[in-house]
Amino acid sequence: MRIKDLVVLIGIIGIVLMMVVPVPIWLLDVLLIINISIALMIILVGMNTQDALEFSIFPSLLLITTLFRLALNVSTTRNILANAEAGNVVKTFGSFVAQGNIVVGFVVFIILVLVQFIVITKGSERVAEVAARFTLDAMPGKQMSIDADLNAGLINEQQAKERREKISKEADFYGAMDGASKFVKGDAIAGIIILIINILGGLIIGMTMKGMSISEAGQIYSILTIGDGLVSQIPALLISTAAGLIVTRASSEGNLAHDLTSQILSYPKLLYIVAGTITVLGIFTPIHLATTLPIAAVLAFAARKMQQNLVRKQAQVDLLEEEQQIEEVRSPESVISLLQVDPIEFEFGYGLIPLADTQQGGDLLDRIILIRRQCALELGLVVPVIRIRDNIQLKPNEYVIKIKGNMVARGELLLNHYLAMSPGIEDDSITGIDTLEPAFGLPALWIDEAVKERAELSGYTVVDPPSVVATHLTEVIKRHAHELLGRQETRSLIENVKESYPALVDDLIPNVLTIGDVQKVLVKLLREKISIRDLVTILESLADYGTYTKDPEILTEYVRQALSRQITQQFASTGDSLKVITVGPMLEKKIAESVQQSDQGSYLALDPSSTQMIYQRLSDQVTKLIQSGQQPVVLTSPTIRMYLRQLLERTMQDIPVLSYSELEPNVEIQSMGVVNL
Missing domain, CATH: 3.40.30.60 (FHIPEP family, domain 1)
Structure with missing residues (x-):
């Protein structure tokens, strides 16, 4: 066992022995000073912690220090009642605070006990209780968040383990603080009881065993009792304050002093208002300017210095940002951001x-x-x-x-x-x-x-x-x-449909078609200004016909036929007829005979003279229709629609090419012209 472990064990055993074995007065003085030193050390550590878990031993330390104070109370009470003396420390505290007036001493002691018991300890206990409850309630959500980050690859297994341990320690800490706060409350109650025992016991012993008068016994034992209470309750008050600081502090990047100066004193203009208010208070009230003016001057001076510091810090931040921007431009990786192209x-x-x-x-x-x-x-x-x-x-x-x-x-x-x-x-x-x-x-x-x-x-x-x-x-x-619809955008659209139609999406992708296959079909629809908003119908058609062919051109034709109602309403309003330019049988036959097959699919191979003739005759019909105030629409058979569209795509991209299968049976079709060879 290491030396520091032996010291702790011996110290705890010594605390227990103090309640039984009489302690010499000189040693009692030393132990009382040590008690005050420990209390000061605890409150300073509590002020400088950034996170409650940095002082996770505090609940156990609170129990040990409370036990130590109670042992000192027992030892001083034994000496007070037995010898009418408790050492220089107790006598000094009693005489200095009472100032020869026992009533003042008692009032000060009672105030200290009430402040500790009602204000600080009660508040710390409530905060620890609520923090423990909220920490336990939030544990499942925090665990799920850690698992999600781990699955997403944002953290590794070791980091996930450390986060889980921190969550568990937080729950244990606030739960322990909730219970440890009861020790301080009990200590305050015990202080009041010990005060009464020392007074009554001292009067009885002083008059019956030591032959003192009632005034003499009251004077001696009252001063010693007040000193004993103060020398015990002041360290208790410090430790209670430390407990309150720890349980009320949220995680931050600095200690208490840093947080106070950076948060409370970050508004110099408000200090000017406070300084002005203090000055007005000295002018218009019986409080003299000699009292308020120096304070107002100090506040105004502090506000001025703070304002200058804020300006200096902002200039440093701006300079640092400029240096970082220059460094980023100089770095080899800075050109990567230039590769980003906005859609x-x-x-x-x-x-x-x-x-x-x-x-x-x-x-x-x-x-x-x-x-x-x-x-x-x-x-x-x-x-x-x-x-x-x-x-x-x-x-x-x-x-x-x-x-x-x-x-x-x-x-x-x-x-x-x-x-x-x-x-x-x-x-x-x-x-x-x-x-x-x-x-x-x-x-x-x-x-x-x-x-x-x-x-x-x-x-x-x-x-x-x-x-x-x-x-x-x-x-x-x-x-x-x-051009704006890529594979990533297609995936987002399909994921949106999957929320309501999971069976459809699971059946289609990736068993029948890939995301890329679906994207090619959607792009072809958008190229001809056909809305893809009814994505459910589109995916249903692809699921039906995707098992027979993977050719996006043919799949697009099947989808267009499934969207016949939508296409009909787009080009012919309800109750109106659709005026079209029809393709003659000779031209349809010519196009059908010019279709060639390849490994990449079928394509149209027309001789230049026939192509030029088709362009010219179709252009004449389109011009006539536009001059009559009608929207030109070309109507052809389903078998050659996609090849005719390929032919017109470069020169007449805005002219819709429809097939009979894409129109509803109830729509009236009026042929305004025929394109033929």
Whole structure:
């Protein structure tokens, strides 16, 4: 056994022997001083701990120190009653505090006992009880959090073990503190009882055995009893305060002194208010300025110094951040952040900054939120966050829209004007700056406020600049929606469906198709502006036909047929007929005969002359339909729809190509023209 273990064992045995064996007065003085020293050491350690578990021995130490004080009480009581003496320490405390007035001494002692018993000990006991209860209630959640971090790879097995041990120790500590607080409460009660015993016993012994008068016995034994009580209760008060500090302190990065100075004294302006209040108190009350003014001056001076320190610290923090940024730029790893490409970017010149500045009335950010909601409803696609930034390389009134770092659209705005589009009949009185509407390329005018009302009365469509930007951005997103849907986004959409339809997703992925196969089908639908919001129907179709073919082109055709109601409503409103351009039998036969098979699937192989002829004749029919104010739609048989779409994809991407199987039987179809060879 090591020496320090023997010292602790001998000390505890000595404490027990003190209750039985008389202790010499000189040794009693030494032990009382040691008791005070231990109490001071405990409260200082309690003030400098950052976490309660750093002083986890405190509950046991509380029991030992309480037992030590009670042993000293027994020894001093024995000497007081037997010899009318208890050493210099007890006599000094009694004489110094009482100042010759026994009543004052008793009052001070009672106040100390009540402060310890009612205020500090009671509060510490309640805090320890609540902390123990909450710690036990939170243990299952903390354990689950540790398991989740371990499974996610955020921590290793050793770190998980250390966290579990800490949780267990916290529960044990607060539970032990809850019980140990009862020791201090009992010690306070015992102090009052010992006080009464010493007074009554001293009077009886002094008058009956030592021949003292009642006044002499009362004077001697009262002073000794007060000294004994104070020399015992002051260390008890210190240890009770330490217990309260430990159980009321949350985990922090510093000790009590650090927390006090960094948190309470972090608001120098408030000290100025306190200083002013103290000064006013000295001016308008009987309290003299000689008392309040020095205190107010000290507070004001402290506030000034604190303010200077805060400014100095902020300058140091700013300098450190700049150095870190410079160091990050110099480091080899700094270029990795440059590889990040934003899915969608909106850049504008400095003249369009008011569009995005809310302090200048700009509502572009709010409009972008609405655009994302609109795209989610119309396309079933979660549009990624749109990065908005100004670009001094652009013209002041110019803006560009980028998809994955590449510019796909640009436009120019005049903030103090309105964009007016003619209804078809020009009004010569409407004058402005000629331009093109950026979203659809229609001829338009930039007009000022004075012409706006007259243009609206003439039937012009008048739009403010933020609406022009919002419309353009919406159309660009719709046109390039298929580029924004990757495998990760597809997985997120499928996980969302899985919450309500787990059997469907488990049956399809990965048994029938992979995430990549599903993504290819969704991309082809979005490329033709077909909404994928009804993802359940799409996945059902893929689960049905995915066992027969893995070709995304063919799977897309099956999905389009399953979405016939949606496609019909998209191109033909309820109760209206659908005006289409049909493909003649000769052209269908030509396309069917030109289909070639390869290892990657089937493709269309037409000679250049036939391709040019198809483009020309289809273009003529589309022009006629547009001039009559109708949306051009090409209708063909299901067998060649996807090949015709491949043929028109580069030159006529915005022309919808439908098959008979994609339309509901109740829709009325009107052929406005036929494309044939």
